[in-house]
Amino acid sequence: MNSHQKIKVIREWVYLGIAVITSVFLILFNNSSFNNTLSEIGLDAFSILSYDYFSLREKASLKDEIVQLKQKLVEISQDKKLYEGSFDENIRLRNLLSIELPESLSYVYAKVTGKPVSSLQNTLLINAGTEKNVMNGEMVISETGFVGVVNNAGKHLSKVTLISDPDNKIPVITEFGKIPGIMISLDKQTAEIHEITKSQTVEVGEKIFTSDFSKLYHPNLLIGEVISVSDSSATINKKVVIKYSTNFLEVKDVFIIHKKKE
Amino acid sequence: MDIKTYIQNVGIIILLIIVQVKFSYLYSMYDIKPDILLIFLIRQSVKYPSPTRSLIRGFFAGIVIDLVIGDVVGASALIFSIAGFATSYYKRHKGYLAQSNKFTLFLIMLLGSSIIFYYLTLSHLPLLKNIFFVTFPSAIYGVCIIWILQIFKPIK
Numbered sequence: 142m143n144s145h146q147k148i149k150v151i152r153e154w155v156y157l158g159i160a161v162i163t164s165v166f167l168i169l170f171n172n173s174s175f176n177n178t179l180s181e182i183g184l185d186a187f188s189i190l191s192y193d194y195f196s197l198r199e200k201a202s203l204k205d206e207i208v209q210l211k212q213k214l215v216e217i218s219q220d221k222k223l224y225e226g227s228f229d230e231n232i233r234l235r236n237l238l239s240i241e242l243p244e245s246l247s248y249v250y251a252k253v254t255g256k257p258v259s260s261l262q263n264t265l266l267i268n269a270g271t272e273k274n275v276m277n278g279e280m281v282i283s284e285t286g287f288v289g290v291v292n293n294a295g296k297h298l299s300k301v302t303l304i305s306d307p308d309n310k311i312p313v314i315t316e317f318g319k320i321p322g323i324m325i326s327l328d329k330q331t332a333e334i335h336e337i338t339k340s341q342t343v344e345v346g347e348k349i350f351t352s353d354f355s356k357l358y359h360p361n362l363l364i365g366e367v368i369s370v371s372d373s374s375a376t377i378n379k380k381v382v383i384k385y386s387t388n389f390l391e392v393k394d395v396f397i398i399h400k401k402k403e
Numbered sequence: 404m405d406i407k408t409y410i411q412n413v414g415i416i417i418l419l420i421i422v423q424v425k426f427s428y429l430y431s432m433y434d435i436k437p438d439i440l441l442i443f444l445i446r447q448s449v450k451y452p453s454p455t456r457s458l459i460r461g462f463f464a465g466i467v468i469d470l471v472i473g474d475v476v477g478a479s480a481l482i483f484s485i486a487g488f489a490t491s492y493y494k495r496h497k498g499y500l501a502q503s504n505k506f507t508l509f510l511i512m513l514l515g516s517s518i519i520f521y522y523l524t525l526s527h528l529p530l531l532k533n534i535f536f537v538t539f540p541s542a543i544y545g546v547c548i549i550w551i552l553q554i555f556k557p558i559k
Contacts (some may be wrong), residue, residue, distance in 0.1 A: 150413075152455075153454045153455050153458075153488075153492075156445055156454075156455050156458055156459075157454070157458055157485075157488050160458055160462045160480070160481075161481060161484070161485070162479040162482040163457070163462075163480075164462070164465075164478075164480045164484065165429070165477070165481065166477070166480035167466075167469075167476050167477025167480065168475055168476070168477040168478060168481065168523060171475050171476055171477070176476045179470055180470050181478065182470070182475060183467065183469075183471050184470070184471065187424075187471045190417075217447055247450075253425075254425065255424040255425055255471070255472050256424070256427055256428060257427070257436075258423040258424060258438070258440075258468065258472055259435065259436055259438055259522055259541070260429055260434055260436055260515075260537045261521055261533075261537060261542055262472070262474050262515075263474055264472050264473070264474050265422065266471070266472055300472065301475070303506065305472070326530075328432060345513025352453070388433070390428065390434060
């Protein structure tokens with residue numbers, strides 16, 4: 142190998158070093174504002190390519206859906222009139238008992254436009270962003286339950302970290318015993334509930350909801366159902382495994398829970 | 404590589420990113436998805452064995468996919484750059500690769516990338532479960548795709 146070739150090889154290794162250092166730098170500062178800004182730019186650029194161009198068939202089905210929704214709306218507004226008296230009474234009684242009313246929420250509709258590109262990823266893309274007032278940290282639900290949390294909100298698209306991300310530690314509560322626990326994901330379908338002692342009763346088939354223990358998560362959102370309970374572990378805690386109520390790979394429509402500005 | 408090939412490569416990378424993000428469910432089997440972008444990058448690294456070009460190609464493709472849908476920004480960039488660089492370096496060093504050696508190289512790169520990705524994303528999935536249920540099936544699926552591509556569009 143002559144000196145010219147040697148220099149060429151050294152240069153290649155230097156380039157590799159630069160690429161590795163840059164990547165490691167980005168990985169280490171994964172949740173920094175710099176990375177978030179870069180992600181937002183990436184999402185904005187990608188939104189140009191993934192804009193929803195509705196086909197004629199989709200438009201026709203949307204028209205039918207609108208008619209059905211209008212009919213439902215009429216029915217609901219009639220029901221609302223029936224229950225208005227009870228609602229006012231409920232507020233009066235709550236005030237008398239000094240119970241705080243929950244913060245008023247609104248729901249932003251979005252379609253899932255991107256799914257995890259590899260089996261180890263836990264991110265979804267949805268077609269709602271800051272233009273619809275979607276913000277980082279807001280919760281995303283589907284008709285079957287809790288889906289995830291907005292991680293990066295671009296202008297038109299947002300990244301959602303699924304609850305199946307093993308880094309999440311979500312405070313939960315059981316349906317019947319109202320027993321609190323911490324949920325940690327095992328894979329894309331199941332999770333384990335920690336911190337439930339053996340003296341407490343949890344049944345197979347019992348539903349699991351988010352609890353009001355953390356300010357990050359809204360309470361009473363359905364997460365899943367208990368599929369196995371075991372007292373065999375060497376600790377004082379039970380081994381409770383749940384199955385998510387939502388199949389994250391098949392979810393198409395979601396709602397972002399958005400706090401209304403006062 | 405001429406300018407036309409460069410533009411063609413950029414176009415294919417963008418197309419593959421869109422396909423991966425929007426239509427990965429079409430080729431997913433039991434939640435096993437091969438990384439088609441990585442397959443393309445490794446094939447290109449064998450076809451044009453220039454470590455620097457493979458590194459740049461891998462880094463930019465990785466950073467784009469990380470910014471669009473990545474869990475950890477920089478993870479794919481790191482993996483794609485190393486995989487591209489190592490493949491090109493090995494191919495240039497060996498000069499000629501027999502078909503069996505080529506497939507072994509592809510398999511090692513796909514498996515290695517998957518294992519690094521597993522550690523970078525801090526997945527709490529048990530290591531053995533990850534290897535037998537995610538990493539290995541994905542790599543085998545990827546090699547099957549490469550095998551089909553080698554039949555219809557072989558690279559030397």
